[in-house]
Amino acid sequence: xxxxxxxxxxxxxxxxxxxxxxxxxxxxxxxxxxxxxxxxxxxxxxxxxxxxxxxxxxxxxxxxxxxxxxxxxxxxxxxxxxxxxxxxxxxxxxxxxxxxxxxxxxxxxxxxxxxxxxxxxxxxxxxxxxxxxxxxxxxx
Numbered sequence: 001x002x003x004x005x006x007x008x009x010x011x012x013x014x015x016x017x018x019x020x021x022x023x024x025x026x027x028x029x030x031x032x033x034x035x036x037x038x039x040x041x042x043x044x045x046x047x048x049x050x051x052x053x054x055x056x057x058x059x060x061x062x063x064x065x066x067x068x069x070x071x072x073x074x075x076x077x078x079x080x081x082x083x084x085x086x087x088x089x090x091x092x093x094x095x096x097x098x099x100x101x102x103x104x105x106x107x108x109x110x111x112x113x114x115x116x117x118x119x120x121x122x123x124x125x126x127x128x129x130x131x132x133x134x135x136x137x138x139x140x
Contacts (some may be wrong), residue, residue, distance in 0.1 A: 026107045031124035039121050062136035
């Protein structure tokens with residue numbers, strides 16, 4: 001980031017008290033749909049963050065318009081500054097222990113962009129009203 005960009009980011013933090021990219025009224029609580037996963041072709045996801053600090057997530061894999069796979073995860077979540085912590089304790093109904101930290105690049109009322117490092121994968125989600133996947137044939 002150039003010096004001008006650093007000054008703008010710092011000014012945003014000073015004025016709002018939030019890391020750049022986070023909006024004061026934005027919250028993770030709600031349902032987010034991601035039409036793709038940067039680390040696996042044909043996979044879309046829905047994640048619901050609940051106010052009690054729990055989450056549930058489902059993944060669906062589609063190939064050539066056909067549904068071919070499914071995975072579920074659940075556990076707890078938290079947010080500290082611009083880091084989203086996900087702790088999955090159930091995967092496909094079996095006890096598990098999977099922790100991931102994501103850098104929040106953007107969080108608004110309608111869009112969530114997070115990055116998994118060191119891989120650099122950027123995940124983009126949009127807020128939706130219902131926990132429903134589109135048909136594989138209609139997936140974007």
